Amino acid sequence: xxxxxTSLEPQPPKNSEFVPEKPPxxxxxxxxxxxxxxxxxxxxxxLLALLITAVIYLSLPDTNTERIRDIMIIIxxxxxxxxxxxxxxxxxxxATLINLLQNEVIPIIESTNETANTLRGTTExxxxxxxxxxxxxxxxxxxxxxxxxxxxxxRKR
Numbered sequence: 001x002x003x004x005x006t007s008l009e010p011q012p013p014k015n016s017e018f019v020p021e022k023p024p025x026x027x028x029x030x031x032x033x034x035x036x037x038x039x040x041x042x043x044x045x046x047l048l049a050l051l052i053t054a055v056i057y058l059s060l061p062d063t064n065t066e067r068i069r070d071i072m073i074i075i076x077x078x079x080x081x082x083x084x085x086x087x088x089x090x091x092x093x094x095a096t097l098i099n100l101l102q103n104e105v106i107p108i109i110e111s112t113n114e115t116a117n118t119l120r121g122t123t124e125x126x127x128x129x130x131x132x133x134x135x136x137x138x139x140x141x142x143x144x145x146x147x148x149x150x151x152x153x154x155r156k157r
Contacts, residue, residue, distance in 0.1 A: 057063060148154045 058065060058068065145154070
């Protein structure tokens with residue numbers, strides 16, 4: 001009888017990694033998701049309504065479009081300033097990451113590589129000076145036992 005079939009503990013799937021099950025979604029989480037989706041839909045509808053209203057307003061003959069153009073130029077300049085600040089922050093973060101890689105991660109990797117090389121040398125040393133002599137001793141003892149059996153000094157087991 002297979003011991004796995006009689007086990008009462010659940011077994012993880014054998015062909016893939018064990019992935020913990022996601023907890024079931026509660027009513028509160030479901031309600032929050034629905035509110036977020038509804039808010040997003042309402043926001044898109046309001047944005048479209050504002051865009052349509054702006055197009056209709058700008059198409060009227062008595063609209064002062066020069067003033068609106070100047071306001072949009074100012075808004076675009078502010079947006080470019082914001083993007084410049086964001087790029088500056090991104091460059092500082094990238095420099096910090098490069099510094100981290102050069103000064104902390106690379107020495108750790110080099111230390112790990114040195115440890116692996118030391119371990120490789122230790123295993124070779126143990127293989128050469130401990131394992132091989134023990135194996136050879138067992139070979140000689142087995143040969144001696146067989147020789148004594150052939151000569152008749154000992155009995156076969």
